[in-house]
Amino acid sequence: MIQLDNLTKHFWTKSGYKTICEDLSATFPTGKSVALLGRNGAGKSTMLKLIAGTIRPTRGRVRSTGSISYPVGFSGSFHPDLTGVQNTRFVARLYGVDTDMLVDFVEDFAELGPHFRMPFRTYSSGMRSRLSFGVSMGIPFDTYLVDEVTAVGDGAFRHKSVAVFDKRMEDAGAIVVTHSPHMVRRLCTMAAVLEDGELIFYDDIEAAIEHHDHNLAVPASG
Structure with missing residues (x-):
């Protein structure tokens, strides 16, 4: 509720x-x-x-x-100079979930290819939303x-x-x-x-x- x-x-x-x-x-x-x-x-x-x-x-x-x-699609909490992987690991630690499991889930889901290991500031708006959605859906929220x-x-x-x-x-x-x-x-x-x-x-x-x-x-x- x-x-x-x-x-x-x-x-x-x-x-x-x-x-x-x-x-x-x-x-x-x-x-x-x-x-x-x-x-x-x-x-x-x-x-x-x-x-x-x-x-x-x-x-x-x-x-x-x-x-x-956090609002899926909202990427304001991601650090622009960290890669997608690094941002994913940071969020995993923040919410107390297994970092490797979340990275594996997001990498498979978001389909970012080599960009997953590139700085977040290089992402298009669509790529940012894919990363945000993948990270959020990879964590069991209520x-x-x-x-x-x-x-x-x-x-x-x-x-x-x-x-x-x-x-x-x-x-x-x-x-x-x-x-x-x-x-x-x-x-x-x-x-x-x-x-x-x-x-x-x-x-x-x-x-x-x-x-x-x-x-x-x-x-x-x-």
Whole structure:
């Protein structure tokens, strides 16, 4: 279970003052794969980072009864001058998992070839996402945070990504940010729509998609 207690996050951007959420209280249930839907700029990726603890809320807190992954696709925790192997070993030690086993998993999964032993700063955005997804999926978290990573790569790689995700979901939950209704239906068992700092949860995936589509059809407030 992940519980948001009066969570508030706002910050300054080039376009002005931005509020992601204001005194938001909500619960993501244990063992569910929840699609997090919202228009561009609604704050979905920021919400994942708040849940992961990679950024701090303005006030309020996030509580969890289990382990939470860093946002898959977010590579900000990787050191640019370390190789993919070295970064993988560092994360393995950080989370207390076997370093060799994680390196073997990521090398096989991410399909980076010789780049796996090259500095991370030389990676393309797609390669960075592959490394991030591989490292995260190689560690047994209770909840995985996934940010559009299944859109990376060709069809074969996306198929492999979904297969690995399905395997992890046998024993874990997830919060998944995606703009693809197909992926929502394929990966998730429920959904939440983020709009104007509020989260509305749906057990009915189709109802959530309909709500999201309606939001997209009208101008954003503010």
